Amino acid sequence: MSADLKNGRIVVVGASLAGLRAAEKLRDEGFTGSLTMVGEESQLPYDRPPLSKQVLLGRVRAEDTGLPRRREVGAQWKLGIRATGVDPIGKHLVLADGEQLPYDRLLIATGTRARPWPNPGEGALDGVFTLRTSDDAARLAERFDAGPRRVLVIGAGFTGSEIASACRERGLEVTVAERGPAPLVGALGGALGALAARLQLAHGVDLRCGVTVTALNGRNGRLTGAELSDGSRIEADVAVVALGAMRNTEWLAASGLAAGPRGLACDAGCRAFDMYGIVTDDVFVAGDVARFPHPLFEYQMLSLEHWGNAVEQAEVAAHNMVNPGPLRRPHLAVPAFWSSQFGLNIKSVGVPTFSDQVVIAQGSLEERRLVAVYGYRGRITAAVSVNRAKWLEHYQRLIETAAPFPPEPAAVDQPASSTPVPSDVPDPKLLSHGPTVALTGHQPDRRLTLMRWSG
Numbered sequence: 001m002s003a004d005l006k007n008g009r010i011v012v013v014g015a016s017l018a019g020l021r022a023a024e025k026l027r028d029e030g031f032t033g034s035l036t037m038v039g040e041e042s043q044l045p046y047d048r049p050p051l052s053k054q055v056l057l058g059r060v061r062a063e064d065t066g067l068p069r070r071r072e073v074g075a076q077w078k079l080g081i082r083a084t085g086v087d088p089i090g091k092h093l094v095l096a097d098g099e100q101l102p103y104d105r106l107l108i109a110t111g112t113r114a115r116p117w118p119n120p121g122e123g124a125l126d127g128v129f130t131l132r133t134s135d136d137a138a139r140l141a142e143r144f145d146a147g148p149r150r151v152l153v154i155g156a157g158f159t160g161s162e163i164a165s166a167c168r169e170r171g172l173e174v175t176v177a178e179r180g181p182a183p184l185v186g187a188l189g190g191a192l193g194a195l196a197a198r199l200q201l202a203h204g205v206d207l208r209c210g211v212t213v214t215a216l217n218g219r220n221g222r223l224t225g226a227e228l229s230d231g232s233r234i235e236a237d238v239a240v241v242a243l244g245a246m247r248n249t250e251w252l253a254a255s256g257l258a259a260g261p262r263g264l265a266c267d268a269g270c271r272a273f274d275m276y277g278i279v280t281d282d283v284f285v286a287g288d289v290a291r292f293p294h295p296l297f298e299y300q301m302l303s304l305e306h307w308g309n310a311v312e313q314a315e316v317a318a319h320n321m322v323n324p325g326p327l328r329r330p331h332l333a334v335p336a337f338w339s340s341q342f343g344l345n346i347k348s349v350g351v352p353t354f355s356d357q358v359v360i361a362q363g364s365l366e367e368r369r370l371v372a373v374y375g376y377r378g379r380i381t382a383a384v385s386v387n388r389a390k391w392l393e394h395y396q397r398l399i400e401t402a403a404p405f406p407p408e409p410a411a412v413d414q415p416a417s418s419t420p421v422p423s424d425v426p427d428p429k430l431l432s433h434g435p436t437v438a439l440t441g442h443q444p445d446r447r448l449t450l451m452r453w454s455g
Helices: 017-028 135-145 158-169 190-202 307-321 389-400
Strands: 009-013 034-039 074-078 083-086 091-095 100-102 105-108 111-115 152-156 172-178 206-209 212-219 223-230 233-235 238-241 243-245 263-265 271-273 279-285 290-293 300-302 336-343 346-348 355-362 369-376 381-384 437-438
Touching: 009 017, 009 307, 017 034, 017 212, 105 307, 135 238, 152 158, 152 223, 158 172, 158 190, 158 336, 190 206, 190 381, 223 238, 263 271, 336 369, 336 389, 346 389, 369 389, 381 389
Parallel strands: 009 034, 009 105, 034 074, 105 279, 152 172, 152 238, 172 206, 263 290
Antiparallel strands: 083 091, 091 100, 111 243, 212 223, 223 233, 271 279, 290 300, 300 437, 336 346, 346 381, 355 369, 369 381
16 A cells, blocks of 8 residues: 555455444445455345344345445455455455456455254255344245244354244244253353343243254255254244354455454454464454453453454454554453343443353342353453443442452342352353364463553
């Protein structure tokens, strides 16, 4: 790029939430050069969280989930076409149709896709679905409208649990099969997983934990049911495969970048690493596809499938793409997400899986209104609220300042017992779906206070 970082050619690969917010931030930061947006899907950027909630409930049409524009980005849009490679020496992006797009700086925000059913023949049966895209949600909502006799949900992470909740709210019979000991246990640990299990059972879900689906059965090309590892069989005419996400990095195999199944590695400033661990200066990464170090979690490499992280990381990446070194800033936001299911509003800050203990700091499991605080080696690393979100900002401050665990009493409605117990976070290999937060790597512990960045 020229000495003037506000000009030149920027290409953004991935025309979804992170890509759009990065494009808007680039223009906000005064970038006046050419901007090209490349997206595999044919639609303009849309919002994914409503797909497993309002769309499946029939309250919103899938085509009405477009993301609002904060400003005009003045970009050339290339939609419905995949990127197939990057030439970091020649500095151009290769598209599936053979076109080569030259760039001065490149942002990779290719996100994730739904993990498919491992048997392609069974996965192709009419009635077998995944849920990731707007088209997926539209097809599944249409099938729900038709009134299937029974829906089988394979995997009880957040997506699987939200699908099961939508089924029950629609009055549909639903079976949930989960390899782990409880729903949500891979994201929230054992205590809240047990609450999620009781909740699903109370709402009429046929919950099967500690089992796997060994085969999907069909007749004349249509799904008829499934066989489970405990020898039982389930009749179902719809199955939703909710086995987690796969990061879209395969297209980078020959790029020389540090890309793999866990994402594309980058530094805290969103600059991609090459395969030798050397940071690049013209390739940036943001959103679900990124792996980045976070000082609050022992500099482990985090991969997050969270809406807020995609926005915040995209804006940091965009800022750093058009500002010189001394003005660049790190992506240090505390992870946060939310889920709505079975009448509960679940919100989280921090990384619950990065913990060895948990305490119910407010409320109780019995009343289904609580705040659970997680700790690791004596400091607070996460908090999860159930129908009690107003306290999360308080706990976020404690996470940011590496406050000691367990926390000091924060409210008048203290639980009867506030003794920490093991957080009971399972090995991901024991689950039928991946966690929404993946941590890898290790560095010695260091206490620190996060700096807040403005502007």
